Amino acid sequence: xxxxxATVAEVLSSPWKIDGLTIKNRYVLSPMAVLQPTKxxxxxxxxxxxxxxxxxxxxxxxxxxxxxxxxxxNQEAPFQPLMRFxxxxxxxxxxxxxxxVHEQDVPIFAxxxxxxxxxxxxxxxxxxxxxxxxxxxxxxxxxxxxxxxxGGRTNxxxxxxxxxxxxxVQEQAVAAVRRAKAAGFDGIELxxxxxxxxxxxxxxxxxxxxxxxGGSAENRARILTDTIRAIRAEVxxxxxxxxxxxxxxxxxxxxxxxxxAEVATIIEKEGVGYIALSDAxxxxxxxxxxxxxxxxxxxxxxxxxxxxMPEVPLLLSSTFDPQQCADAITAGFADGIMLARQMLxxxxxPNKVLQGRQDEIxxxxxxxxxxxxxxxxxPVRCHKNPAMGREAALAGAKEPVSVKLKRPVQGxxxxxxxxxxxxxxxxxxxxxxSKASKS
Numbered sequence: 065x066x067x068x069x070a071t072v073a074e075v076l077s078s079p080w081k082i083d084g085l086t087i088k089n090r091y092v093l094s095p096m097a098v099l100q101p102t103k104x105x106x107x108x109x110x111x112x113x114x115x116x117x118x119x120x121x122x123x124x125x126x127x128x129x130x131x132x133x134x135x136x137x138n139q140e141a142p143f144q145p146l147m148r149f150x151x152x153x154x155x156x157x158x159x160x161x162x163x164x165v166h167e168q169d170v171p172i173f174a175x176x177x178x179x180x181x182x183x184x185x186x187x188x189x190x191x192x193x194x195x196x197x198x199x200x201x202x203x204x205x206x207x208x209x210x211x212x213x214x215g216g217r218t219n220x221x222x223x224x225x226x227x228x229x230x231x232x233v234q235e236q237a238v239a240a241v242r243r244a245k246a247a248g249f250d251g252i253e254l255x256x257x258x259x260x261x262x263x264x265x266x267x268x269x270x271x272x273x274x275x276x277x278g279g280s281a282e283n284r285a286r287i288l289t290d291t292i293r294a295i296r297a298e299v300x301x302x303x304x305x306x307x308x309x310x311x312x313x314x315x316x317x318x319x320x321x322x323x324x325a326e327v328a329t330i331i332e333k334e335g336v337g338y339i340a341l342s343d344a345x346x347x348x349x350x351x352x353x354x355x356x357x358x359x360x361x362x363x364x365x366x367x368x369x370x371x372x373m374p375e376v377p378l379l380l381s382s383t384f385d386p387q388q389c390a391d392a393i394t395a396g397f398a399d400g401i402m403l404a405r406q407m408l409x410x411x412x413x414p415n416k417v418l419q420g421r422q423d424e425i426x427x428x429x430x431x432x433x434x435x436x437x438x439x440x441x442x443p444v445r446c447h448k449n450p451a452m453g454r455e456a457a458l459a460g461a462k463e464p465v466s467v468k469l470k471r472p473v474q475g476x477x478x479x480x481x482x483x484x485x486x487x488x489x490x491x492x493x494x495x496x497x498s499k500a501s502k503s
Contacts, residue, residue: 095129
């Protein structure tokens with residue numbers, strides 16, 4: 065059957081490869097900080113239940129997020145707890161989680177994430193670090209639907225990371241990859257997106273260094289080319305090594321998709337198995353956390369990356385409409401389809417699409433209550449799926465169980481932050497107070 069006549073289900077159920085690994089269909093669970101590990105950083109029963117539920121739901125590949133590769137990254141994390149890859153003592157727990165996913169005949173990758181960069185929380189004698197001292201400013205109107213920060217927020221300015229510190233982070237990242245492989249992960253992904261450490265090097269907007277890590281596209285790519293070269297020396301050529309990277313700043317003084325694609329072509333020569341395309345960053349979150357399907361295709365970013373790299377598998381974000389996904393794969397603009405919020409709302413989404421049961425899908429409404437919970441550092445839930453975040457506790461339950469917050473005050477706060485009226489008033493008050501303090 066030709067691509068022109070293939071059905072949506074046939075396209076999305078077709079196998080594909082990342083380095084030496086075959087993926088049974090095109091659906092990929094995108095990494096999210098929703099796994100609820102133990103307080104000391106090990107996978108919990110809930111972590112495993114969440115992942116195995118999505119594996120049974122039909123995802124062809126799981127990529128886990130909400131983890132850190134370095135002790136410093138764990139210390140500076142804006143939310144806790146995180147899954148840890150920074151010491152050997154975490155390997156047995158990680159292996160238990162990987163084995164549980166493998167029982168569902170689904171591969172699992174670990175996102176290797178060394179530092180929160182300009183999004184981190186500084187501590188006493190421990191500043192945040194980035195390519196250059198450029199802080200993050202998050203404010204209306206560049207926030208996603210249902211997400212409000214009255215008066216906006218500017219994070220502490222990071223210090224410029226030194227060459228010696230860059231090399232130290234590289235050693236720690238390689239060590240984390242070694243642990244992930246020892247735990248049985250089928251591949252790894254380096255996180256170089258949003259405004260985290262690696263991503264701060266990729267765009268001239270956040271990197272104005274004058275050493276070998278700044279200036280030209282080759283120099284801005286150096287931190288990742290060196291790291292991937294070192295990882296390949298550790299794991300060989302067939303082990304999947306992916307890269308999640310920003311594709312467009314979506315800011316007047318930012319870099320567009322052609323510039324990011326130019327950097328990517330330099331990095332992928334070191335042996336990148338795929339590139340997961342992440343749109344925008346924390347200062348343009350309205351373009352990163354969209355309320356409609358296909359925004360990244362509309363912006364032309366997969367097209368620019370495909371033109372620059374005809375052979376590298378591309379993972380598409382912000383696109384959940386099955387027809388759009390199938391069309392993007394058929395056109396050659398994508399190989400895998402990443403699902404995040406939609407897999408919170410309906411863990412059976414891939415099965416329902418691939419089995420022709422689209423009328424049964426529970427659709428994410430993009431109210432982003434999950435994100436609001438995350439910023440308040442409480443366990444993430446989904447109001448469209450009462451079982452989300454409680455899969456372990458509800459295992460074997462015969463009847464649906466409603467989810468209730470244990471802390472009513474937090475529940476009221478989270479609900480209030482989703483109100484356009486209340487947050488509009490709060491924003492006006494905060495803005496007026498800020499102007500008064502400057503006058």
